[in-house]
Amino acid sequence: MLSIENLTVSVDTKTILKGLNLNVPAGEVHAIMGPNGAGKSTLGYTLAGRPNYEVAQGAVDFNGEDLLEMEVHERAAAGLYLSFQYPLEIPGVPALTFIRTALNAQRKLRGEDEMSAPEFLKTTRELAKTLKIDMDMLKRPLNVGFSGGEKKRMEVLQMALLKPKFLILDETDSGLDIDALKVVSDGVNALRAPDRAMLVITHYQRLLDHIKPDRIHILVDGKIVHSGGPELALELEAHGYDRYLGEAA
């Protein structure tokens, strides 16, 4: 589904990703683990198309399309979803308005009919219930004054409504207590499907106890230095990244 070849990216003239290769087939969940500053978030932002993330080299194929040639909103409409480590607060825009605007913009670009207000409300109400989100919260400006857990639940609600094909979860566990982590993980797990893939970016093994990956990749200094099965997470938890740091040099 997503295939990255020799990706080299710099931010403000500093090269962060240095020839990264990665392949995530449909139906699989892959995890990217690595120390601080390895380039984990840069990978997410580059795939989503954030300005100032300069691609110097490489190619990204997303379901047969050249992802890097697409505008930010076109990537979203094509099915890419980046869940931000720190979802932004949007003062003045009720969460419902924000999500409905995004959803209908995507549908319009794909040549689909807009979702009507009653249908949107009905679908949202059902999903909000399973995520323990109060409808009153959805009438408030998006993420403004929300707790860390509420912001992440709001992210999961958006994923469930926008139905992306490829999910990038950037440090989704940060700022979550155990209970919130369970609600969010359950929400993400409910989205696992044969025609959908996920890339889970994390520091810690903790999140991977809840969202079980098929493959784990270790990112050090802008490159994938090692890949393996789910057991790799436990090994990292026991021994740390030290043995991989030399390999990147």
Added chain:
Amino acid sequence: MAFDLTPLDLFDPSSYPTRRNEEWKYSDLARVLRDVPSRTALTHLQAATGDFGGFYWHCAGDGQLGDLQAAVTKAIQVSGGRLYLDLSDVGEEGAVAGYQGEGRIALGADEHLILLEDYSGALDYAANTTLHFDLAEGASLTRVVILDEPETAVSVRRSTVKTAPGSVFKQYVFATGAKFQRFETHVEHAGHGAHVEMHGAYLLKDTAHFDYTTRVNHAEIDGTTEQLIKGLVKDRATAVFQGRIYVEKGADGTDARMRHQALMLNDGAHVRAKPELEIYADDVQCAHGNTIGALDEAALFFCQSRGMPEDTARALLMQAFVVPVAEQIEDEALREMVLNWIEDKAGGFYAL
């Protein structure tokens, strides 16, 4: 203390303030009003802003705006104290029609009025209107002002407000600017425990000029003032905000807060802000905050990453910036009307 309004007569060019006058430093009337306008009576244009269920009154005549007090009495009798004051002007093509008028509204003890002032207009005109509001004990006035004037208009709209003990004055001004547009409010905080709010939002483009000048004099104890002014400025438009809060000796317990926040959407746009606090009492709380910035690029990317094209995302964020001012309007019908007006004005505003 008497209200300190700069003397201005549209038909006497020697009275036009220039930038040498500190109060008019950023809004030079003499520069835009080169030809003396010809004296005309207000020509009526049915204002198109909308209906909020208030008693409708069209201001007419030259020199005086008509019997506004009668309109207030009628509004209190028939529409629950809701008055729609239509002050729309039609100018003349080619020649500058000059209109000048003054009116008075007094609210008796515990009387309540919700007032919509609609200054929609067309063609070329120069206008100089002044309204005086006098609030008796326990009276309340909510004033929503729509300044939706043609880009060729020169307009000076001034008002004075006098509070009494326990009275409440709330003002919300929404403006799109004009060739020259100045809205001035002078408040004499003369009532023990009176409460004043003066908010505003502006959406300026092309070469529009809008000046919001507020003067508040706290003369009594326990008076409160709240201000939130937010605006968007693009192209070569100019926004001016001059807010002064003066606290007299002995006006203890005063609580005054003033905030002005503007977004400049491109190089070439101008925002001139001059907040002033002058305090001579000992036991007061006063604060002012002034921020001028650009659209938040991180928020813009966040919206785009969820599927919104750039212009949709900009539109959403810009509208969201000014909407909080309108959301404070308590009257639901009036609030909805203003929100629709903002949405309408904001459409076509975003494409950069």
